[in-house]
Amino acid sequence: MHIYLAEKGIEIPFEEVDIMKRANRTPEFMSRVNVTGGIPVLELDDGSHIAESIAICRYFETQNPEPPLFGSGAREQARVEMWTRRIELNLMMPVGMVWVHGSPLTKAVMKKQIPEMAEQNRDVVEGYYKFLDRHLENHEYLAGQPFSIADIVALCTIDFAAKLNHLPHSTEQKHLDRWYQSVSGRPSAKA
Numbered sequence: 066m067h068i069y070l071a072e073k074g075i076e077i078p079f080e081e082v083d084i085m086k087r088a089n090r091t092p093e094f095m096s097r098v099n100v101t102g103g104i105p106v107l108e109l110d111d112g113s114h115i116a117e118s119i120a121i122c123r124y125f126e127t128q129n130p131e132p133p134l135f136g137s138g139a140r141e142q143a144r145v146e147m148w149t150r151r152i153e154l155n156l157m158m159p160v161g162m163v164w165v166h167g168s169p170l171t172k173a174v175m176k177k178q179i180p181e182m183a184e185q186n187r188d189v190v191e192g193y194y195k196f197l198d199r200h201l202e203n204h205e206y207l208a209g210q211p212f213s214i215a216d217i218v219a220l221c222t223i224d225f226a227a228k229l230n231h232l233p234h235s236t237e238q239k240h241l242d243r244w245y246q247s248v249s250g251r252p253s254a255k256a
């Protein structure tokens with residue numbers, strides 16, 4: 066969210082929600098703000114709310130089309146959507162499985178952690194890094210050109226995997242690493 070907003074030059078006020086204290090899981094939050102309890106949530110001036118990171122970014126995209134981060138024209142927009150969905154479903158999902166089944170930080174909120182689930186999904190993530198490395202040999206960014214929301218989602222997922230799940234990509238995956246250095250070096254990501 067922060068990277069997307071920085072790319073667009075949009076400034077909005079932020080309010081911290083303490084997930085460690087389960088502030089996002091109170092009946093009040095779930096009935097008034099977001100029925101799923103997830104964050105981030107965007108509160109509009111009329112007091113209504115929009116949840117899901119990509120939905121929030123799409124809201125801003127419609128109001129601030131430049132520079133386009135969801136693609137321009139039918140073909141580019143579809144390619145960006147395709148890659149965003151691929152990253153969410155095929156990379157973020159297994160990273161999430163490693164997180165909930167393999168991290169001591171999530172043990173308390175899981176009914177039962179299954180270590181085999183974490184192990185199996187580690188393999189899936191590592192396999193996907195190899196796939197991305199091959200894809201990025203011939204593409205500057207995930208959806209080709211230009212840089213898009215798909216790159217932002219992938220960067221956040223890979224950083225989360227590396228920092229919280231000990232699952233970094235290998236610097237020997239030189240195409241993936243070239244992409245990683247390029248997108249993580251953008252002023253929006255550094256900020």
Ligand SMILES: N[C@@H](CCC(=O)N[C@@H](CS)C(=O)NCC(=O)O)C(=O)O
Nearest residue numbers: 084089102103104105116117118119
């Ligand atoms: N699909 C949602 C994911 C929301 C989500 O899982 N948020 C995490 C933090 S990044 C969260 O709320 N965790 C605390 C909890 O689930 O109680 C999105 O893209 O916004």
